Amino acid sequence: MASHSSKTSPVGWSLALTLCFGAAAVTAAGCNEAEPEPGPAPAELVPDAAPLARLTAEQYRNTIRDLLPTVNSGHITFPVELEGRGGFENNAAFNTATPALVEAYQRAARHVASAAMEDIDAMLGCESLEEGCARGWLPGFAELAWRRPLTQAELDTLLANFDSWQGSHGTDVAVELSLSYLLQSAEFLYFPRFGTETVIEGTDAVPLTDYELASRLSYFLWNSMPDAELLDLAREGRLQDRQVLADQAFRMLGDYRAIDMVVSFHRQNWDFDDVGSNPIDLDYYAPVFEAMGLEAEDDKSDYYYLEYSPGARFESDVFVAQHVFHGEGTLEALLTSNKAWVTPDVARLAYQQEVDDSLAPITWGGLVAGEGNDEIGVWTTEYYPIELDPMQRAGLFTMAGFLSAKAGPQQPAPVRRGVTILDRLMCIELVPPGDVPPLEEAEALEPKTNRDKYAIHSQSEACAGCHDSIDGIGFTFENYDSLGRWRDTDNGYPVDATGQLLGTDQDGPVNDAVELMTKMGQSRAVHDCYTKQWFRYAFGRNEAAADVETVLAMQEGFWSSGGDIRLLIVNLAGSYSFRHRRAQGL
Incomplete structure (x- = not known):
């Protein structure tokens, strides 16, 4: 697992936050009002049997x-x-x-x-x-x-x-x-998760046992076993009290294991592990590496795969951990902040900046693939705080990791970038038709830029329906090459990074990726999608008809809280569906 500069109580935020997700209002210090137990409910609204x-x-x-x-x-x-x-x-x-x-x-x-x-x-x-x-x-x-x-x-x-x-x-x-x-x-x-033997009157739901709740909470918040305090509360039969469960969730978010969990959620949701998995054309980017004093082919390869790519991979981890636990703690900050933590190599190559090594770094790292499918290596290094150019960078999706992962060996991949934004930020799943020819087989005039090449999509009726929305997003990232570096020209021509949003709650023209991410950070649809993904992660399954009320309540609460990520986590842990399951055989 990742190593951190601090392992004890890193969370610098007040526990006196009000949880108003759904009908009840609860705080870490106490209940504002008693949680209403549900009355008779139709079968489709009771917790699902996962x-x-x-x-x-x-x-x-x-x-x-x-x-x-x-x-x-x-x-x-x-x-x-x-x-x-x-x-x-x-x-x-x-x-x-x-x-x-x-x-x-x-x-x-x-x-x-x-x-x-x-x-x-x-x-x-x-x-x-x-x-x-x-x-x-x-x-x-x-x-x-x-x-x-x-x-x-x-x-x-x-x-x-x-x-x-x-x-x-x-x-x-x-x-x-x-x-x-x-x-x-x-x-x-x-x-x-068998639950207790008592079916709640008027429903098809049974409460989980205290020990089941202890495990469910610990493997949600820590991805690990319950600690002594959780097991003691389970032994005393106190975890079925929603307020006790919420208090424990607040407590557990102050542990380093919660940092690893939050990072793991974003790693999976936003494809951090893709960083470094795609090949780069070292000959095409030879001038970039040679300007850094790397002449030999092996030196370029070692630098890119052994220094730059791991640095860019875990840059995303540090960004999430710092912003969620030491910063604003909001989804909007993850999508728009230009404050980052980088290795000297990533700063120099991707951002054309130097780090201030007089500032205290954060030691971070994690598991990386070794030689052979069954080998794992551990990579750690120091990350320094840095302010990126706000005209060029806004949040995780304009950082080197995402941009290099969603690119080809020589040129950016606007389709991959656009699909990722639609899928992972807006929960819009696109299924391409099976008879679309490869891009290079389509007939068109010789393209001058990477954008010209991909614009061929709009000339095909079979492609245009999807690609108008995909490319309208993907083209806004054309200022970033396959290394994640900023570029003003492509093949000698000025980069056109304009785009558009279609079929969203932020529709309209977009000048570039910075403006795009500003719109994403202000989008209710993006906040709702993010909440749904957290539900899937917390429950270990996709949502079902029985979860409609829970998901809607979480989405409303997350939006009304200003996108407070930690509050969302606590409210998921305290939700009715988290604490109950459908009775066996029903």
Whole structure:
């Protein structure tokens, strides 16, 4: 996971914020009014019965990190996770267990158990050979791993297995096999949400149990297991109180794990991992690299793929973390701010600026692909605060990461840029017809600029319907080349970055990407789409008919709050749908 300059209570914002999403008003300090429980409701308005969810790769690594701190979980890998509509790895409908995944879980459990044994006495909190030490430790560890108390039958089975292994192979082997058993069990890998046995009168909904709520909240806000405070509240039966749950959400947002969660949401929603995945034509951009003193082909390649691309990739992470937790904390700020944190290499190459190295940097990094599909590397470096030219840069989508990811080897890709804005910012999904010829096969006059080439779309009746809206957005990014650098000319001709918005709540002509992002930051449709994506992430599934009221309430509250991201998160965690599920069999 990313390393931060601070790991304790980084959130500098007041907890005395009023939550007015829906009918009830709640604050971190107390309820303004009691939450009204719903009366009789038609079946389509009760919480949906979601498919069985399981740990994502990120959640697995985080859980091992918190459960067994001496074990390095960063290099644990699993088969590629499918993504549902919205692009989230935790979508339960898509992440079914395959034979390859089951084998990967078995390997991971054996690896973790073996690594934990390297310091067994520290893990147990006593000498492993002391009478009853390991056997006495095991039930408490199992409760942490399974995130709930064990039934008597489960406890009997666990201890019986331990006694058998200990008698045959000794204490150390019994501990290792017990660890492996616990970590590849369904109780560890999945999130069963059966709820209580009480159906709420007049509805088809049942409340989740306290332990189910503890896990649901922790894996939403931290992508990891509940901590001691959450488990204590669950043990006391207090988490079904909405105000207690909201207070815990506020508390948990002050932990570094919440920063990682918020970054992870935006990483998936806005395709941060695409940065560095597309090839660049080093010969075409040779003058740029040579101006920096890079003459040899290998030097250019190493600089771009090993220095520039990782720096641009995690620049987006730092931007999100700083603005959400230390800045305005609004969606508009993410879309329009020119205040960034960059590496010296990205500042120099993408923005033609130098960082002020007298300013305190932020150390940040994360996991990057290594050599081979099963290898992961860790990349960290320092990011310095910088003010980008406000006439050229406004928010994440005018930064080097997005611009270089949505580009071709030589020229920008206005279609990819436009589709991303429509899809990920406005929730407008475009499905192209299957009989459209490739762009280069269309007949047209020899294009002078990149824009001229893509303007061919508008000459085809089959293409124009979609591309009028796509290109109207994509062309506004023509001032940025495939490295994310600003350019005034293309092939010797002045860049035309004008465009238009069609079919939106901000329709009209747009001069350039800065004006486009200003409009996006002020768009109700963009705020509603962003809220819907957070719903999908928080619930691990797409919205259904049963979720209409919840989504509408969240959207109204988010808009009326000025787009306060942290408030949206807390209100999702306190929502009726988050705390309930459809009764079994209904």
